[in-house]
Amino acid sequence: MERLQKVIAHAGIASRRKAEEYIVKGRVKVNGKVIRELGTQVGKSDLVEVDDVPIYKEEYGYYLFYKPKGVISAVSDNKGRKVVTDYFTHIKERIYPVGRLDYDTSGLLLLTNDGEFSQRLTHPSHEVDKVYVAKVKGLAKKHDFLPLTKGIKIDGYKTAPAAFQIISVDLKTNTSIVELTIHEGRNHQVKNMLQSVGYPVQKLKREKYGDLTLKGLRPGEYRSLNKKEISVLMNQSK
Numbered sequence: 640m641e642r643l644q645k646v647i648a649h650a651g652i653a654s655r656r657k658a659e660e661y662i663v664k665g666r667v668k669v670n671g672k673v674i675r676e677l678g679t680q681v682g683k684s685d686l687v688e689v690d691d692v693p694i695y696k697e698e699y700g701y702y703l704f705y706k707p708k709g710v711i712s713a714v715s716d717n718k719g720r721k722v723v724t725d726y727f728t729h730i731k732e733r734i735y736p737v738g739r740l741d742y743d744t745s746g747l748l749l750l751t752n753d754g755e756f757s758q759r760l761t762h763p764s765h766e767v768d769k770v771y772v773a774k775v776k777g778l779a780k781k782h783d784f785l786p787l788t789k790g791i792k793i794d795g796y797k798t799a800p801a802a803f804q805i806i807s808v809d810l811k812t813n814t815s816i817v818e819l820t821i822h823e824g825r826n827h828q829v830k831n832m833l834q835s836v837g838y839p840v841q842k843l844k845r846e847k848y849g850d851l852t853l854k855g856l857r858p859g860e861y862r863s864l865n866k867k868e869i870s871v872l873m874n875q876s877k
């Protein structure tokens with residue numbers, strides 16, 4: 640069961656607020672009866688009409704995608720570049736990415752058409768750990784990264800404490816591989832954090848999102864989330 644305004648908004652007819660307006664004004668019928676109460680619960684078998692036109696109820700879809708680098712985290716691009724939804728040619732739902740990864744970042748990206756799911760996951764209070772692996776310039780020294788575990792100032796805000804691990808250093812190429820775990824999701828956050836402690840990022844990949852990993856997927860491939868994975872993610876938000 641779902642709230643009537645959500646069902647209308649999800650059908651793409653109106654925003655949630657507009658949908659509420661339609662309900663209050665008596666423009667919405669459920670099973671032939673005008674319903675003016677906000678928050679009325681409707682189920683899959685209920686017939687919902689707006690201005691006597693039945694709405695089309697789209698199924699929800701939740702996908703875990705291995706985003707390749709060189710792809711925009713969007714549903715369209717005015718410069719004609721490849722976008723993540725170009726990889727989803729065989730699905731009916733009109734999905735969009737939950738948050739985003741930079742054009743040159745690869746890794747785990749979730750996509751859905753469930754606005755509430757997406758809003759919850761991208762809300763700052765949603766404290767799901769995301770694990771990134773970065774190739775950085777320079778030979779990583781542990782003490783340089785310690786400030787990240789307390790939080791550092793970037794563009795006027797303080798980052799939440801992060802965890803890091805130095806995976807390897809390569810003397811020949813003067814680069815290192817560093818793993819960083821954060822639960823925030825500001826623009827270019829990992830790149831900015833590592834740059835701030837003196838290690839510019841050359842390559843970035845998101846390996847984990849909560850308990851979810853890229854296991855079994857190659858770049859450009861995706862799979863559906865199962866019910867348990869969806870509910871775990873929903874319940875991780877405050």
Ligand code: URA
Nearest residue numbers: 741744827828829830
């Ligand atoms: N942090 C970044 O800097 N870039 C990403 O794509 C994701 C996190």
